[in-house]
Amino acid sequence: MKKRFxxxxxxxxxxxxxxxxxxxxxxxxxxxTVFFSPDPAYVYLNGxxxxxxxxxxxxxxxxxxxxxxxxxxxxxxxxxxxxYGTFFEIxxxxxSTNSPGHLQYACIQTGKPPxxxxxxxxxxxxxxKIPGSIQIVFTQAEFSDKDSLPVYPVPTxxxxxxxxxxxxxxxxxxSGSFDLQGRTDRGGIPVTLSEAQFxxxxxxTLPTTNVPGDNLAFxxxxxxxxxxxxxxxxxxxxxxxxxxxxxxxxxxxxxPPLRLIGGNxxxxxxxxDIFDVALVSGxxxxxxxxxxxxxxxxxxxxIFDLAMVAGNYGMNSVDAYAGxxx
Numbered sequence: 649m650k651k652r653f654x655x656x657x658x659x660x661x662x663x664x665x666x667x668x669x670x671x672x673x674x675x676x677x678x679x680x681t682v683f684f685s686p687d688p689a690y691v692y693l694n695g696x697x698x699x700x701x702x703x704x705x706x707x708x709x710x711x712x713x714x715x716x717x718x719x720x721x722x723x724x725x726x727x728x729x730x731x732y733g734t735f736f737e738i739x740x741x742x743x744s745t746n747s748p749g750h751l752q753y754a755c756i757q758t759g760k761p762p763x764x765x766x767x768x769x770x771x772x773x774x775x776x777k778i779p780g781s782i783q784i785v786f787t788q789a790e791f792s793d794k795d796s797l798p799v800y801p802v803p804t805x806x807x808x809x810x811x812x813x814x815x816x817x818x819x820x821x822x823s824g825s826f827d828l829q830g831r832t833d834r835g836g837i838p839v840t841l842s843e844a845q846f847x848x849x850x851x852x853t854l855p856t857t858n859v860p861g862d863n864l865a866f867x868x869x870x871x872x873x874x875x876x877x878x879x880x881x882x883x884x885x886x887x888x889x890x891x892x893x894x895x896x897x898x899x900x901x902x903x904p905p906l907r908l909i910g911g912n913x914x915x916x917x918x919x920x921d922i923f924d925v926a927l928v929s930g931x932x933x934x935x936x937x938x939x940x941x942x943x944x945x946x947x948x949x950x951i952f953d954l955a956m957v958a959g960n961y962g963m964n965s966v967d968a969y970a971g972x973x974x
Contacts, residue, residue: 679707680799682716682769682789684806691725691776692813694847698728701784701808703770705735705801710794711763712736713756715743716770717788722749724780725810733768736760752788762794776810779848784808812848820896822866824903826856828883829910830944830956834858837908838879842888844872864903871896876903876973881915882943883908884965892973909968910943911957918965920957928957 682705691699703716714736720727726748732738732755739758745751753770757763786803793799822841827834835858843850849870856863873895878885885908886892894903913924931941931949943953 680709680791680801681706681804682786682801683804684784687804688781688807688809689774691774691808691810693776693779693810694812694816697775699774699808701772701774701806702733702768703772704733704766704768706766708735708766708791708799708801709764711791711799712760712794712796713754713792714769715754715788715790716752716786718751718784719787720749720784720808721780721782722777724778724782725774725776725808727751727772728775729773731771731773733770735763735767735769737763756792774808779811781807781809817847817849818871818898819868820871820898820901822864822869822894822896822901822903823862824864825862825905826864826878827907828880828945829907829960830952831910833945834863837864839864840877840879841866841869842875842877844870844874845893847872850874862902869896871898878906878908880908881940882913882945883910883915884912884918884920884960884963884968885915886969886972887918887965890966890969892969894973904972906969906972909960909963911960911963913940913943913953913957915940920960920963924957925954925961928954 682703685702685704689699689701691697727746730746730751730753736755737757737760738755739760741753741755743752743754751772784806786805789801789803791799791801824839826837826839828837835856837856838853839856840853841850847870849872852866852869854864854866873893875888876886876892876894877888894901911920911924912918913927927938928941928943928949931937932951932954934949937949941949941953943956
């Protein structure tokens with residue numbers, strides 16, 4: 649019977665335009681504050697990817713209910729779950745909405761003594777999506793006291809950082825041997841390791857050197873899984889969408905040897921076609937020429953560049969490197 653009575657009262661107040669108060673005199677308790685703890689809080693993507701943030705109140709006097717609205721950037725993190733703290737003895741909640749980027753809880757004690765002092769109102773469990781820093785903003789922080797008068801504590805917005813725990817990131821190395829068809833100089837081939845799949849380090853990009861044997865040497869990269877790609881002008885490259893991945897372990901990480909195929913003068917499409925033939929043939933013999941037409945990098949566009957395009961005509965990266973890291 650008592651629960652039914654309170655339900656009717658709450659619904660009537662909502663109809664009047666406010667969950668708690670049909671009439672709003674000037675609030676007292678200006679020393680009361682609401683805030684988050686810890687602040688700042690950290691969610692580690694490479695850890696449990698979970699962290700509980702307490703929504704707390706301090707210096708409260710004889711409070712019975714609350715109506716709290718929070719907003720935040722849900723592209724970085726989300727509130728996975730909400731539980732009640734121990735400050736109030738919640739009897740009923742008219743609103744308990746938790747959607748990405750927005751939370752509202754409007755709850756009241758029923759048949760319990762009003763609460764004073766300090767404590768936790770709600771416990772918010774956040775999970776991370778991407779690295780970043782966001783504000784948890786009090787859009788509304790409204791309470792009522794034992795006389796059903798409104799109380800507006802001073803709110804302090806919180807900060808939540810989503811990051812990777814550096815304490816669990818172990819460094820390692822990666823080596824490899826790369827060269828270029830039609831060139832003796834093996835240096836300067838850009839090789840990239842994508843952002844790490846689990847610990848979020850990277851991306852890392854390093855050019856090869858012109859030395860015999862292994863001419864690529866990544867040092868101090870995080871142990872993780874990476875997608876490998878190259879970006880050599882005039883050549884068919886390993887693109888990220890080919891999905892050539894390597895898992896870096898504690899030691900002994902070596903890429904299979906790779907020779908890049910030349911003739912891709914219009915080199916962003918990873919296919920040697922009529923556009924490459926047209927570009928190179930149009931630049932042959934010119935003193936000032938498009939540098940992309942100088943496939944073999946000898947400082948001029950000549951029959952050797954055109955021969956490489958013609959000899960590899962119709963090839964693409966998927967077919968040319970079908971057996972590399974598969």
